Amino acid sequence: MSASPTSQNWLTTRRDRTSSALDRCFAEGLTGHTVVSRDRKRVTLQDGTTATEFVSCSYLGLESHPALSQAVVEAVGRFGVHLSSSRNRMRPSYLPELEELLGRVYPGATPCVFTSTSNVHLGVLPLLASGSLPSYPVQGGPHLFVDRTAHASMQVLRGIFEQFGPVDRFRSDDPASVEESLRRAAGAGRTPVLLVDGVGSMDGLVPVQDLARRTASAGGYLYVDDAHGISIDGAAGCGYAFDALGGKLPYNVVLAGSLSKGFGGSGGFLLVASGEDVAVVRKLANPLVFGHSVMVPMMAANVAAARIHLSPEITELQRALWANAARLDGLTGGKLSNAGLRTPVRGAVFGSEEEGLRTVRRFKERGVIMLPAFYPTVAQGRSLLRFALSALHSEEDLTLLADTLEESGHYGSGQEPDARD
Numbered sequence: 001m002s003a004s005p006t007s008q009n010w011l012t013t014r015r016d017r018t019s020s021a022l023d024r025c026f027a028e029g030l031t032g033h034t035v036v037s038r039d040r041k042r043v044t045l046q047d048g049t050t051a052t053e054f055v056s057c058s059y060l061g062l063e064s065h066p067a068l069s070q071a072v073v074e075a076v077g078r079f080g081v082h083l084s085s086s087r088n089r090m091r092p093s094y095l096p097e098l099e100e101l102l103g104r105v106y107p108g109a110t111p112c113v114f115t116s117t118s119n120v121h122l123g124v125l126p127l128l129a130s131g132s133l134p135s136y137p138v139q140g141g142p143h144l145f146v147d148r149t150a151h152a153s154m155q156v157l158r159g160i161f162e163q164f165g166p167v168d169r170f171r172s173d174d175p176a177s178v179e180e181s182l183r184r185a186a187g188a189g190r191t192p193v194l195l196v197d198g199v200g201s202m203d204g205l206v207p208v209q210d211l212a213r214r215t216a217s218a219g220g221y222l223y224v225d226d227a228h229g230i231s232i233d234g235a236a237g238c239g240y241a242f243d244a245l246g247g248k249l250p251y252n253v254v255l256a257g258s259l260s261k262g263f264g265g266s267g268g269f270l271l272v273a274s275g276e277d278v279a280v281v282r283k284l285a286n287p288l289v290f291g292h293s294v295m296v297p298m299m300a301a302n303v304a305a306a307r308i309h310l311s312p313e314i315t316e317l318q319r320a321l322w323a324n325a326a327r328l329d330g331l332t333g334g335k336l337s338n339a340g341l342r343t344p345v346r347g348a349v350f351g352s353e354e355e356g357l358r359t360v361r362r363f364k365e366r367g368v369i370m371l372p373a374f375y376p377t378v379a380q381g382r383s384l385l386r387f388a389l390s391a392l393h394s395e396e397d398l399t400l401l402a403d404t405l406e407e408s409g410h411y412g413s414g415q416e417p418d419a420r421d
Helices: 010-017 021-027 066-079 094-105 117-129 175-187 208-217 240-244 275-284 286-290 296-309 313-331 353-365 395-408
Strands: 035-039 042-045 050-053 110-114 142-147 167-170 191-197 221-225 253-258 268-272 345-350 371-373 383-388
Touching (some): 021 353, 021 371, 066 296, 094 110, 110 117, 110 275, 110 286, 117 142, 117 221, 117 253, 117 275, 142 175, 167 175, 175 191, 175 208, 191 208, 208 240, 268 275, 275 286, 296 313, 313 345, 313 395, 345 353, 353 371, 353 395
Parallel strands (some): 142 167, 142 191, 191 221, 221 253
Antiparallel strands (some): 035 042, 253 268, 345 383, 371 383
8 A cells, every 4th residue: 555645754754844944044145155256265156245165075175276177178178078978888088097096095995986976875885785796795685774974865775775674773973882783783694784974074073993893893894985084184185984994995894985075076986895896886886877977077177186186285285174173173162063073074053043043144244154054954953054174264264263153152062963863
């Protein structure tokens, strides 16, 4: 018997719990900004005003690097704007070059480039769960456990995962929750597969090294989405997770990364143990088989960004980013979420949506824009202003942010309860 159109499900529950706060932000011009030009972190908006932005996730500022811009111009001259074909049928020369360079950034791992990190999840997780990847055999069927704070692009696939085995949620920051999940899978004779972020898009760092060890002991696998951690740390900008794992990919870990954030370009990529795994992905991952590849100009930009990652410049940019993070933490007295952590994301937590809205308005008046978040991104009834830090922010930018927060009154860094139920 089919469900009634009005029956409750996760999406209708989310819809019914969501307030009008974000709609009000759009209506008042507090988010959804249309940018007509920019100079470093200063943007000109469609209404003619200018603002300092803490929105872009290009944490090292590579999205405006001259080498990437020049690569785009040259690519357009050679190819036009697109080569409209799946990578299995026709691909620009930049694609194999990029994957070779990524192999140098991630020694011992085999990369495969996708159009987005979300498409990595959609294409690869069913293959992992079904035991189709040669280096990751599944015994007795999988039991997938999705971290309660994992990115929405993984959460939304839970219905697909259920085609292969049980799906439950767990807390990566709670060792008891991790151990209970692994015991449940073992008790049913299934292979545990844990799905987590590396650097949280809003809050925290996931202990990937510990989770890799625990899942290995249980005969299971760890799948890490480190979209926000790529480039910001580690040798050659390998990122938070790969660096935390000792600069190598453990045999039981699959890693997904982004080329669209700290990396400076566009797209996503997969890291697996061997070329045999990638051969299966190229044949069976739906986004690769039935979708086009990254637009040619952005593929050229990715190649230019990869070369920067393999140069001393990446270390200089990382140092500038972390110096800015430390400076802002000092200016705000450590009250922002993630203060002191090796993540470029900082947040001001407010006890109500109205408090958050008032503060966003004050920031807009002061010429600062950021990401205002409400349920379902954060807990119902609360609000969070997310500030994405960059190596390009000036001391004046950070002082303006801190002074405006100080004028806004009470805010905190309290741990956010999960908002994705």
